[in-house]
Amino acid sequence: MNRIELFRHWWRETFRRDNVQNRVDNLVQEGRSTLSRAVSAGVRAFLVMFMVATPSVLLPGMGPDGKQMVALISLFAGALTFIEYSATYPGLVEFRDAPPFNRIRFSILFMTVFMLTIIEKSQFDPNALAVLVRAVGELIGRAMDFPYSPVRLATLMMAATSSEEQISAVRTAAGMAYLISLIGLAVFVVLLKIYEWPTRWGAFNVWVNMPTFDPTSGGDVVRRLERDARVNVVLGFVLPFVFPAVVRLGSSGFEPLTLTSPQTLIWVMTLWAFLPASLFMRGIAMGKIAEMIREKRRISGAMGLAAA
Structure with missing residues (x-):
């Protein structure tokens, strides 16, 4: 009988309207924080990639192999920046x-x-x-x-x-x-x-x-x-x-x-x-x-x- 009462008490406390609302609010807040961090990291990654590619884009005379190398380096720098700034813990x-x-x-x-x-x-x-x-x-x-x-x-x-x-x-x-x-x-x-x-x-x-x-x-x-x-x-x-x-x-x-x-x-x-x-x-x-x-x-x- 005590177990049944404990279960009822746990059920009421867990699924009370205010508790459910608090959990929903916390999930929404965490989602917004994660989305904001991801967008910010994406903008930073794009700027880093743009900076690395700037000389090869504005200057003529670079061959196909050189352009591929620059693209690879810019992608690597952008990915590193995105991972670093989107992560919760420091790197x-x-x-x-x-x-x-x-x-x-x-x-x-x-x-x-x-x-x-x-x-x-x-x-x-x-x-x-x-x-x-x-x-x-x-x-x-x-x-x-x-x-x-x-x-x-x-x-x-x-x-x-x-x-x-x-x-x-x-x-x-x-x-x-x-x-x-x-x-x-x-x-x-x-x-x-x-x-x-x-x-x-x-x-x-x-x-x-x-x-x-x-x-x-x-x-x-x-x-x-x-x-x-x-x-x-x-x-x-x-x-x-x-x-x-x-x-x-x-x-x-x-x-x-x-x-x-x-x-x-x-x-x-x-x-x-x-x-x-x-x-x-x-x-x-x-x-x-x-x-x-x-x-x-x-x-x-x-x-x-x-x-x-």
């Missing part, structure tokens, strides 16, 4: 739920690829926009081409037999790419101040936004974050100077036709300028997170003393 991408970090980083990468593509396109289709962008790039490249500057070191990657026209193409691309990275970095710092990152969008989840950082492994979290921040900033500052030297020592200079071919020049100069900016941004972000944790500890300590 490899840092700060995925802490805008505007990845948005600015992608904007820097996309604008660099796009502007360098427009510069290279001016050789084949000298329309007004392409000529204007190329003229601006040449002006910036000359302004940044002084002894021991990153742009001057970038031109040293060329072989000794390179013509002045080939060196000028590298100088123009390097100047434009470096300027875009500096502007993006400045915008990132300003937005951090304006939006009080990372606390503006609620609690900062270290596990979701920094999946490769283990806060439980050795030492104080704040000290480790500050140390990693300093390392990233130093690497971001040094890399534009070290990269050309490593390339020069490793290969004794690229062949002129290899480095000055449009596709290779675009991606080499993009990576040369983007990687240091990305390291700078990561270092600044880690410093802000360390500052946030220290401030929360100070507030918790003050509240504990006040309660005592």
Whole structure:
């Protein structure tokens, strides 16, 4: 008899109207959240694929094999982006739920690829926009081409037999790419101040936004974050100077036709300028997170003393 009463009680509690309504509401909310996350991931994946394919779409002269390779790489990058942003649990991408970090980083990468593509396109289709962008790039490249500057070191990657026209193409691309990275970095710092990152969008989840950082492994979290921040900033500052030297020592200079071919020049100069900016941004972000944790500890300590 007790079992029957227990079953009746369970049945009434389980299928009461308010309980059923709550379950339906929860399912609807989960469905909306999943759909929203999938749509957002799809948009990001499309933008990544579009960025990878931009040089091959806008520039002529690529053969069928090259186009197939670009399509394969863009599909792989898009699939990786979609899987990463549609998943509930974190994977490899840092700060995925802490805008505007990845948005600015992608904007820097996309604008660099796009502007360098427009510069290279001016050789084949000298329309007004392409000529204007190329003229601006040449002006910036000359302004940044002084002894021991990153742009001057970038031109040293060329072989000794390179013509002045080939060196000028590298100088123009390097100047434009470096300027875009500096502007993006400045915008990132300003937005951090304006939006009080990372606390503006609620609690900062270290596990979701920094999946490769283990806060439980050795030492104080704040000290480790500050140390990693300093390392990233130093690497971001040094890399534009070290990269050309490593390339020069490793290969004794690229062949002129290899480095000055449009596709290779675009991606080499993009990576040369983007990687240091990305390291700078990561270092600044880690410093802000360390500052946030220290401030929360100070507030918790003050509240504990006040309660005592």
